[in-house]
Amino acid sequence: MAGSPSQRDWVRHGDCPPGMERHEAYFAGFAYEPHRHDTYAIGFTVEGVQSFGYRGTEEHSLPGHVLVIHPDELHDGHAGTEDGFRFRMLYLRPDLIRDALSTAGPGGGPAPLPFIPGAISRDARLIRALMLALGDMETEIHPLEADRIIQELSDALNAVSGSLHPPLPDPISARSTGRVITCVPI
Numbered sequence: 001m002a003g004s005p006s007q008r009d010w011v012r013h014g015d016c017p018p019g020m021e022r023h024e025a026y027f028a029g030f031a032y033e034p035h036r037h038d039t040y041a042i043g044f045t046v047e048g049v050q051s052f053g054y055r056g057t058e059e060h061s062l063p064g065h066v067l068v069i070h071p072d073e074l075h076d077g078h079a080g081t082e083d084g085f086r087f088r089m090l091y092l093r094p095d096l097i098r099d100a101l102s103t104a105g106p107g108g109g110p111a112p113l114p115f116i117p118g119a120i121s122r123d124a125r126l127i128r129a130l131m132l133a134l135g136d137m138e139t140e141i142h143p144l145e146a147d148r149i150i151q152e153l154s155d156a157l158n159a160v161s162g163s164l165h166p167p168l169p170d171p172i173s174a175r176s177t178g179r180v181i182t183c184v185p186i
Helices: 094-100 124-134 143-161 171-177
Strands: 010-014 020-027 030-035 040-048 050-054 057-061 066-069 075-079 085-092
Touching: 020 030, 020 075, 020 124, 020 143, 040 124, 040 143, 050 066, 050 085, 066 124, 085 094, 085 124, 085 143, 094 143, 124 143
Parallel strands: none
Antiparallel strands: 010 020, 020 085, 030 075, 040 066, 040 085, 050 057, 050 075
8 A cells, every 4th residue: 555654644636627626635644624515525535444524423435435525514534544545536516516417307497416325335337427537637627528527427426316306318329329219308
C-alpha cells in the first residue's frame, strides 16, 4: 500500500466545469471535522479504509466502494487503519442532477432527488458512472463530457435509489438497436 503513518497528508484537484469539483486525497489519520456540503459528494476509496461518521453511524469504506454523501448531511472522516486511506471524490450540485432527471418526474416536472439510504454502495452502475469523472484525474473535464458525466451519474443514482421515476430511454442507443421507442408522459 502506498500509504503509511509517516506519509504526509495531501490533496490534489482536477479541472472541471462549473457546478462540479473533484479531488483526490490521502490522509494518514484524522482527515476532517464534522461538516456539511451543499452538493452531493460522490466518490470511491482507492486504498486503505476510509472511516467516517454519517447519519448516526460509523461507516467504513474499502477500496472499490462508492460513497454517496447527500447534500447538507453532517459527516466527518478519518483513517480506519494505521495505513491511512486514499480516495477520489466528485462534488456535484443537486440542481444538475435534478435537471438531468427532470423528464422523469410526474407529468414531465422536476424529478425528486435520488436518495440512497446507506452511505456506501458497491453497485456497478455507480462505479462505471464515477469512473467517467474520476478515472483520470490528470485530464480536464470539458463541458460536453461534463454533461455526459452528470447524466450517467444521475441515472445511476436514480436507479440505485429505487426511484419510482425511471429515466427515459436514450434515443441514440434505441436507434442503434433498431427498436422504436415511444415515450408517453407518466
